[in-house]
Structure formats: C-alpha cells, structure tokens
Amino acid sequence: MQEDDRPGLSVRLDAVTKIYFVSGEELPAIRGITLSIDKGEALAVVGSSGSGKSTLLHLSGLLDRPTTGAVFYGDRRVDHLPASDRAVLRNRSVGFVFQNFQLIPRTTAIENVEMPLLYRGVSARERRERARELLTSVGMGDRERHFSSQLSGGQQQRVAIARALAASPGLLLADEPTGNLDSRSASSVLELLLGIQERSRMTLVLVTHDAEVARFATRTVRVRDGLLEGS
Amino acid sequence: MLLVFLGLKALLRNPYRSILTSLGIVIGVLSVIVLVSIGLGAKALVLQSIQNLGPNLLVVIPGSVTDSGAQVGGGTDTTLTVDDAQAIREDCPDVWNASGALRTAAQVQSPQSNWSTVILGAEPNYLPVRDWHLAHGGFFGPEEEASAARVAVLGRLVASRLFGLSNPVGKFIQINHSPFRVIGILSSKGQSPMGMNQDDMVVIPLSTLQSQIMGVTYVGVILAAAGSPDRVDDAKREIRDLLRLRHHIPPGGRPDFDIQALSDIARTANRLSLILTVLLALIASISLFVGGIGILNIMLVSVRERTREIGIRMAIGARPRDILLQFLTESAALSFFGGLAGGVFGILSILAIRSFLGWPAPIPWEGSLLTVAGATILGILFGLYPAWRASRLDPMEALRYE
Numbered sequence: 001m002q003e004d005d006r007p008g009l010s011v012r013l014d015a016v017t018k019i020y021f022v023s024g025e026e027l028p029a030i031r032g033i034t035l036s037i038d039k040g041e042a043l044a045v046v047g048s049s050g051s052g053k054s055t056l057l058h059l060s061g062l063l064d065r066p067t068t069g070a071v072f073y074g075d076r077r078v079d080h081l082p083a084s085d086r087a088v089l090r091n092r093s094v095g096f097v098f099q100n101f102q103l104i105p106r107t108t109a110i111e112n113v114e115m116p117l118l119y120r121g122v123s124a125r126e127r128r129e130r131a132r133e134l135l136t137s138v139g140m141g142d143r144e145r146h147f148s149s150q151l152s153g154g155q156q157q158r159v160a161i162a163r164a165l166a167a168s169p170g171l172l173l174a175d176e177p178t179g180n181l182d183s184r185s186a187s188s189v190l191e192l193l194l195g196i197q198e199r200s201r202m203t204l205v206l207v208t209h210d211a212e213v214a215r216f217a218t219r220t221v222r223v224r225d226g227l228l229e230g231s
Numbered sequence: 232m233l234l235v236f237l238g239l240k241a242l243l244r245n246p247y248r249s250i251l252t253s254l255g256i257v258i259g260v261l262s263v264i265v266l267v268s269i270g271l272g273a274k275a276l277v278l279q280s281i282q283n284l285g286p287n288l289l290v291v292i293p294g295s296v297t298d299s300g301a302q303v304g305g306g307t308d309t310t311l312t313v314d315d316a317q318a319i320r321e322d323c324p325d326v327w328n329a330s331g332a333l334r335t336a337a338q339v340q341s342p343q344s345n346w347s348t349v350i351l352g353a354e355p356n357y358l359p360v361r362d363w364h365l366a367h368g369g370f371f372g373p374e375e376e377a378s379a380a381r382v383a384v385l386g387r388l389v390a391s392r393l394f395g396l397s398n399p400v401g402k403f404i405q406i407n408h409s410p411f412r413v414i415g416i417l418s419s420k421g422q423s424p425m426g427m428n429q430d431d432m433v434v435i436p437l438s439t440l441q442s443q444i445m446g447v448t449y450v451g452v453i454l455a456a457a458g459s460p461d462r463v464d465d466a467k468r469e470i471r472d473l474l475r476l477r478h479h480i481p482p483g484g485r486p487d488f489d490i491q492a493l494s495d496i497a498r499t500a501n502r503l504s505l506i507l508t509v510l511l512a513l514i515a516s517i518s519l520f521v522g523g524i525g526i527l528n529i530m531l532v533s534v535r536e537r538t539r540e541i542g543i544r545m546a547i548g549a550r551p552r553d554i555l556l557q558f559l560t561e562s563a564a565l566s567f568f569g570g571l572a573g574g575v576f577g578i579l580s581i582l583a584i585r586s587f588l589g590w591p592a593p594i595p596w597e598g599s600l601l602t603v604a605g606a607t608i609l610g611i612l613f614g615l616y617p618a619w620r621a622s623r624l625d626p627m628e629a630l631r632y633e
Contacts, residue, residue, distance in 0.1 A: 063546055064627045084550040091548020102543045102630065106244050119548040163547065 008039035008203035009073055009093055009170030011060050016069030016079075017226075018055050029055040030066070031226035039170075040201040042194065044217035046208055052226040054175055057207045061094045061173045062086040073171075091119050095164030097193070099176035101156040103148035109135060109159045110144035116167040134162040138192060154185025161192060171203045172196075178213060190216065239564055241557070252529040253569030255522025256606050260573025261580065262515035263602045264595060268581045270508030272592035277500040279591075281493055283420055283429070285362040286460050287327075288493040289467055291319070291453040291474070309449035310478060310487045313437065316354065316453045318477060323455070323469035325462040330354040331450035333440055339433055340405040341393035348389050349432040350406060352440025352450075360456045368400040368415030371436050379438040383411040387419045387430040404433075407444055411435065463492050519602075522569070523609040530562050530617035541621050542629025551622040558618035559611060566610020570603035 018030040071079035113131035178186035222229040316331035420429040457466035
C-alpha cells in the first residue's frame, strides 16, 4: 500500500462479480461492478434488500472473495491473498460495523473493543488504555464492564463502533448500522459515525436502504440487481 | 501466549461444562494410575514372598508333574524319603543344606483354646534351609528327630491363637490328643507365594509326624538350599542326577520327581504380574480414550455453538491459526487440568487403598506424570479436528450463522 499524507485508504473494485452456488443453482449477487472509493470519502451505497449492496461491502472488506474481478487497496491487489494475509489486512486496515452489532456474547464492552488489538499482539495495558479511550469517545466510558446483553441496541452499536476504530483502520465499513435501532438512537449513532469520519478523514462506506441516511454522505451509489446504477 | 489465555478464558465462561467435560479425563487418568499401582503392588507382594522363601531354594516334589510350575506340594506320590534328603545334603557339592518335610492338617489345643492348623514335620536343619529364624526358645535337634520326640515349635499366628499374649515356651499343647511340649516360637514370615500364611503352622520333628501322627515313611517335599543364587542351576542338575540314580530311572525315562527352583517361580510370577499390570493399564486406557472422545464431542458442539463468535473474530482480524490455537488451547487445557485432577485423585485413592485395604500399592510417580502428559496429548489430538474445522470456517458464512 502506498502511503500519502491523507490518512484514509482508497479501495478499487475492478469488474467484480460474486456468484453464490446454492444446491447447484447459480445465484448471482454481484453481476459486474467497477467502483473506486477515494481516500477520506464518505460513500453511501443504497439499494433495496437483496440488491447486492451488502455483498459489495463484504467484498470491499475482504470478508468474502469475488468470483471474478479484483479488489485493490491503494495499488495493491488484495482479493487473491491467502486467508491469513486477508485476516491481517482486515485487522489493520478495516473496521466493520454491522447491522446486528456482532458483539461477542458473554464478553464485556471493553473486551470487545480490545479484541482487534489482541490479534495484533498489543500489550494488555496498552489495549486497555486504548479501549478505554475509545469507549469514552463513543460515550460508553461508564459501561466498560457491561456485557453486551446488558446494553441497549444503540449502546451495543456504540461499542461496536469503538471496536471498529480500535485498530485505527483506514477503511470503515458500516452495513446498515442504524437498521436495528429506533430513530432516536439511529440518528445519534449516525452522527457519531459521520463525526468520526469527518475528524479522522478515514474512508467510510455506508450501506443503507434509507435515503435519509445517504444524504449525509459525500457521494451515493445505487445498487440494483447486482449492478451499479449511475454514480 | 495471549491466545492461550483466550482459550482459558472461554473455559471459565462455562465452568460447569468445562468440569463435566474434563471429568472423563479425570476418571481415565485416575483409573490408569490406580490400576497400575495395584498391579505393581501385586508384583511387589509376589517378589517379597519369594524373597521370604529364599532365592536359593530348590523344591523337590514327588510324582509326575506337568512342567508348568507352581505345583509345589501337589505331588501325591510317595517316592521321596528322608534318605533322599540326606543323600542330597551329602552328595551334591552345590547344595549347602537340605531338609525333608511333610505336612498334614490337624486340630491343635492349648489349655485355653484350640486352633485348626497345618502340622509340618521337618528335619532339624529346616530353619537354615528356609533362612528362617526363631523369635523365642529353640528348635529341635538330631536327638529329638532320632527319638521322635513330642516337641513343637509354633508359628507366630498359632502361638497367639493358642496362648494369647503369654509366652508359650515350656507349656504343652495337644496335637490329635497327644501332648507336645512347646520349645520355640518362629519369627513372622508372612505369606508364601502360593498364598499360604506361613505363620499359621506348627513345626514338629519329621520322624514324630511320620511315625506318630501319619503313620508313613515318605516325605512330601525336600527343600534344598544352593550355596548361592548363581549355583542354583548346578545344584538342580546335581539333585536330578542323584535322584535318578537313587530311584533307578533309566536314561531317557520319566523321573518320579520334579525339581523347581524358586527363582524359576519368581520369574514366572514376575512375568504374570507384569502382564497383569499391562492389562490393567490397557483397560484403564480405554476409559481415558472415552474421555478424549468426550472432549472431541464437546469441542465440536462448542465450535458449532460459537460459529458467529468465530465469524466476528475473523472479521476483526483473527487469522485461521489464531482460531485454531484458541480452540486447541481449550481442549488441551480441559485435558491437562482434567489429567492433573485425575493424578491428584489417583494418588489419594492409592493412599486410601494402602491404609484401608493394606495392599502395598506404590505411588507410580513417573507413570502418573506420563499418564497426565499422555492425557494432555490425547486432548490436543482430539481437539485438533474441531479446532481445524473452526479455523476453516468462512468468515462471511460464520457471521450469518444463527
């Protein structure tokens, strides 16, 4: 990855397709998308459910591999790397925020936030300090010993955001981050996400079906039936 | 190191399941250690009683005996005599001493009590041949033997049964209603390899037993002691040649006696108890193996149950090998701590067996360590497949798993 002075990570999807095979049948989720996401951009990906927008996000975050096509981080092709190298890239360069929070059950808020740093081999004390800082910055400083089951949806999503930021990634990927929240917590979580993006200038990709949410983004792309609809 | 810690933490999150899972290993290790200890105890017991009989001892028994050993005293033929014993004593250079002996069962009475026991008729040199000593009093000599005197030397157990704590030397007992004067008490000798309590007997002169109680002229057995353990084989050959000559056995003919060296019996007994120990350990290993399968089962369930957790961990940067190590640590810890607990309980059980059953079970320290190590390796082996499956999960599918 080439570094320049801007902190974010640029991502390029080059003619990617993703075809799932379910009991011998081909189910194309992405039919061929080429998309460049610039550094520091806040990109909204909108589309109805089943349009392939989440798959697009997962391909960008190396959680999944395209059936054809390539994914580049900066100038480096990354989709064909072995699982272990992709894990390291996810750990260092990507932060995920999911619709259903995906906190680890029976684990405290602070342990969740520390986890990316754990896989990076950061010392226990440094992990704790950094996690505490992040929890405070998302307004969860007083809840660090709470288990995820003891937190409301909005609070869980705040913890998840803190976890996504723990490794200081260049790319933050949010998959319907407000989808499971009531409107009040939804707007505060959204504010939080966009505020973070604005301050840190990291690249943000926000998948949503909500046009209101998309309004906050610097750019919006629409996915329909696995294809990009204008840009 | 951190990931090892992670695995341990997951176990603590589910303490009851962890304890129940390792219970199989606990029981497996416990049974291996205890059964091996019991086997070793059996071996020690056999060797000790053989040592008690004297390692130099040769036993000549009459009658044709199949060659599988352990039939000492079984011969019912009446071809051996006191003269044979004397000839062995005098003509076999590698025999240091020998004594004929004959036994019967009889009721023995003291003024206070009575006891059913073994009456052993022996020659005066019986004690040195058996490497046996007196606790009190004396033994009978050639005069008593020659005159078939009614004197008796009591075994430890018989003395206490008949006379309690008082000293019986000089008092009279009745054997088959004939009075015998007690002249000595034997020191305690314990069990013979054939399981007989050697303290439960009364020794009287051989001639007295033959002529006054049984009315026979043969001896049941001739015990011969070789000069030293390495002369046992020579002594055995000399006795055989001598007796064949005396009994007029033609060359190649089947002898009417059999000679067994205690060292042969010791070898056989040693081999048998080794087989016993190995067999017990094998049986116990099966339970250890079953414990390992328990771990395999629980780890598979655990991986399935935590599929989403694995997906999350992968999404935030856990490499396949991080996941592998985490689950492997869990199964290794389950089996290691289970094994450790099994080792501790096993050693406690051995101590209990020793104090409550009086079995001389040694604590097999090395074996215990080996078993605990083996259990840990077993746990890692059985944890390998579930951990591998966890590490090969697709992060995307794992995240979607409900």
